[in-house]
Amino acid sequence: MQPEDCKPYQDVADRLTKDQNVLIAYFDALGALASNTPLSYSKTIDTSVATIAKLPDLSKNTIVASTAAQKIAGVLADVATRSYRERKVNSIIEKTDEAVQQLTTALKNVVTTDYMGIVSNEADSVDAYYKSPMAAARGSERLALITVQRQYHGDTAGLETRRAVAVAYGQVMDGLASLHGKLKKEVEKKASFRQIAQEIGPDISDLKDAISQLQAGLK
Amino acid sequence: MPKLSEDQLTSIAQQFHDLSVSISQFRLDRIHDGAPLSDPGIVQLLGLQWSLLNTSSSFYIQAAQVTLADGDSAVSQITAATNDANAAIEKLKVIDKVISIGSAAGALAAAIMTGDMDQIAAGVKGVYTAVKR
Numbered sequence: 480m481q482p483e484d485c486k487p488y489q490d491v492a493d494r495l496t497k498d499q500n501v502l503i504a505y506f507d508a509l510g511a512l513a514s515n516t517p518l519s520y521s522k523t524i525d526t527s528v529a530t531i532a533k534l535p536d537l538s539k540n541t542i543v544a545s546t547a548a549q550k551i552a553g554v555l556a557d558v559a560t561r562s563y564r565e566r567k568v569n570s571i572i573e574k575t576d577e578a579v580q581q582l583t584t585a586l587k588n589v590v591t592t593d594y595m596g597i598v599s600n601e602a603d604s605v606d607a608y609y610k611s612p613m614a615a616a617r618g619s620e621r622l623a624l625i626t627v628q629r630q631y632h633g634d635t636a637g638l639e640t641r642r643a644v645a646v647a648y649g650q651v652m653d654g655l656a657s658l659h660g661k662l663k664k665e666v667e668k669k670a671s672f673r674q675i676a677q678e679i680g681p682d683i684s685d686l687k688d689a690i691s692q693l694q695a696g697l698k
Numbered sequence: 699m700p701k702l703s704e705d706q707l708t709s710i711a712q713q714f715h716d717l718s719v720s721i722s723q724f725r726l727d728r729i730h731d732g733a734p735l736s737d738p739g740i741v742q743l744l745g746l747q748w749s750l751l752n753t754s755s756s757f758y759i760q761a762a763q764v765t766l767a768d769g770d771s772a773v774s775q776i777t778a779a780t781n782d783a784n785a786a787i788e789k790l791k792v793i794d795k796v797i798s799i800g801s802a803a804g805a806l807a808a809a810i811m812t813g814d815m816d817q818i819a820a821g822v823k824g825v826y827t828a829v830k831r
Contacts, residue, residue: 484752491759539704588704596711596758600751603715607722607747611740614729 488597494541495589498548502582502655505551505575509662512568540593544585550578569666572659579659587652590645598645602638605631702764706773711757713780714807718750720787721800728793739793746800753807765813772818776810779825786829795831802828 554575609631616624702710725743733740766772783799790796802824809821 487756487759539701592704592708593758596708596715597755600715600718600755600758603719603722604748604751607725607744610722610726611729611735611744614726615735 491541491589491593494545495586498541498544498582499586501548501552501555502579502586505555505579506655508555509568509572512571540585540589544582544589547578547582547585551575551582554578572662572666576659576663580656583652583656583659587649590652591649595642595645598638598641602635605634605638609634702766702769702773706769707757707764709773710776710810711754713777714750714754714757714803717780717784717787717800717803718747718754720784721747721750721796724787724790724796733793737793739797742797743793743800746797746804749804750800750807753804756811764810766818767815772810772815775818775822776806779806779822782829783825795828798831799825799828 554571609627613624613627613631616627721743725740725747728740728743729735735741780803783803786799787796802821805824806818806821809817812818
């Protein structure tokens with residue numbers, strides 16, 4: 480494989496990272512609105528959205544994710560420029576729920592299906608790299624064989640960690656989707672957003688931490 | 699013309715992955731039988747195996763954006779051909795023949811990327827020919 484062969488994978492990774500940043504920024508904004516703290520709108524979101532639009536179309540999941548992320552980013556910009564406050568939050572949640580559901584589902588699918596398939600291929604490449612020299616090793620190469628076996632086990636353990644992280648990422652995305660769905664239902668029941676925020680605040684915080692950890696683990 | 703669906707591309711990716719795994723196992727078995735790592739056939743099998751894995755990964759990220767007039771028919775032809783290739787490799791002992799099947803599968807993958815049904819049909823035929831040879 481040549482370095483230029485990695486470009487499509489890098490394009491996908493760039494696009495998804497930007498989509499995911501929009502999702503995190505959105506939940507951050509909800510948290511800020513709920514606590515009535517000043518909302519800071521990062522200009523990097525604008526840049527991200529502009530860049531997303533210029534990236535090549537790849538899988539259908541990445542297209543769905545990007546379209547949904549652009550919708551959410553549009554709402555975020557609106558929220559920041561019009562100085563929304565609690566009374567307006569309900570309408571934001573109702574307006575963005577479909578896009579949040581689409582984005583979380585698409586991000587989950589990309590990671591748990593596409594990425595997992597690529598990790599599986601990588602695992603087979605690692606097997607090919609190590610197994611044949613190990614099978615061909617002669618008795619006089621015992622110490623070298625032990626060293627190579629340890630290296631092989633280290634690499635396969637790393638791949639297993641990435642698989643586990645991908646599964647956990649899918650669960651986090653399910654969690655975010657369910658959380659937002661729950662918020663929407665509460666909003667429809669006309670519950671106080673402050674009260675809802677107090678109930679779900681810890682969940683949002685946990686999920687954000689989990690995303691950051693998982694993002695680091697998926698690299 | 700519609701693009702191949704997510705599920706269809708994932709299925710094609712899995713087919714090429716499975717074929718690569720079969721070639722990998724065949725190569726490993728020959729090494730266990732005493733074939734040296736420097737044997738040209740063994741080296742060629744490794745190249746084919748990596749090439750098919752890369753092909754599979756390309757289909758997973760759907761870099762190909764394949765557009766086909768009749769995706770269902772194409773996918774079922776591709777699946778039948780690669781299943782036959784897999785079954786043949788599991789029974790074979792001759793390196794050259796497995797190289798021939800693996801190369802035909804590589805040509806089929808290239809044909810799929812073009813999105814041209816005639817080329818895909820030729821690629822499928824090429825796999826069957828290699829299996830029966």
